[in-house]
Amino acid sequence: MGKIIYSLVSNSHMFRGKKILITGGTGSLGQALTSRLLNEDVDTIRIFSRNENKQITMASKFEDDRLRFLLGDIRDYSRLVRAMEDIDIVFHAAALKHVPVIEYNPFESIKTNVIGSQNVIDACLEENVEKAIAIGTDKAVSPLNTYGATKLLMEKLFVTSSNYLKKERHKTKFVALRYGNVLGSSGSVIPKFIKQIKNKEKITITDPKMTRFSLSMDEALDFILHATKIAKGSEIFVPKLRAYSIEGLKESLFELLDRTDEEIIGIREGEKLNEILINGDEVRYSWEYEDMYMILNPSVQKHVSIEEFSNKKKISNMSEYSSDSVEKIPKDEMKKIILNSGLLD
Secondary structure, eight states, X not given: OOOOOOOOTXXXXXXXXXXXXXXXXXXXXXXXXXXXXXXTTOSEEEEEESXXXXXXXXXXXXXXXXXXXXXXXXXXXXXXXXXXXXXXXXEEOOOOOOHHHHHHOHHHHIIIIXXXXXXXXXXXXHHTOSXXXXXXXXXXXXXXXXXXXXXXXXXXXXXXXXXXXXXXXOOOEEEEEOOOEETTOTTOHHHHHXXXXXXXXXEEESOTTOEEEEEOHHHHHHHHHHHHHHOOSSOEEEEOOOEEEHHHHHHHHHHHSOOOOEEEOOXXXXXXXXXXXXXXTGGGGEEEETTEEEEOOGGGTTTSOGGGSTTXXXXXXXXXXXXXXXXXXXXXXXXXXXXXXXXXX
């Protein structure tokens, strides 16, 4: 759903023969990432998650002897250390992420999203992995809800972990990625709208003016793998995306399926009208780099220099990177995207 164009010719070389661990690997992103990495000639992929039923289903789906399924929780540091033995690259996707649930259970989200992320970092240092990639969210920017606040802390932990590195002992490069909603992922509004329309129910709209960044799963994977390839450590990478409005999404689905009634339910607690990927303060140390944006906090520039990145360009033409100020996806294109996603099947 964005305009992401990355040259992935050399990705295979980077991942060839690597041992990879994915926390939260049975989720929608984890499974898609697994599928892509299995095509990159990896040595092993370890799926680390706490849901045994999802692991059994995923093992049956892939039937690949390069996959290993490890039961565990990122709250358990000793289990993570054992899981990361001889691992080269870690993709950290495990999180509690449903906003209303987390608002009701904030203590649990701290244990998983913050302390669990620190455990991942500590285990990476202990096992001296090559790269650790934290999968973030636009909700971490100027957070309004507990989920966003926990993911902001996850980001901060990853990009400042270089403070704990001893060059003579550690080689790990810690990186954070930040992007919008993945089309059709768990918690996405599109499958919910489709279900309501097919059931002849009113679709429940928070606010017709609401806008959201979004990208397809393939675009998310392209972004993740490319950022992993070019990362030098301590950066936050952000893709260049377009956005859609809830009103535009509603009309696209009505034309594809059927026109039902609608109900305006209002914005939920902790929800924003528009999402931001780079706020006004972050713009001051953000750069355009290889069809994406890169945030390099001054507090970590002693560990990685902006001069290491060729052909970068300082951002000077925007006050913030917000879903209400970027190009919107036309309705006809939105309809094609939904059709090609398979969500209507």
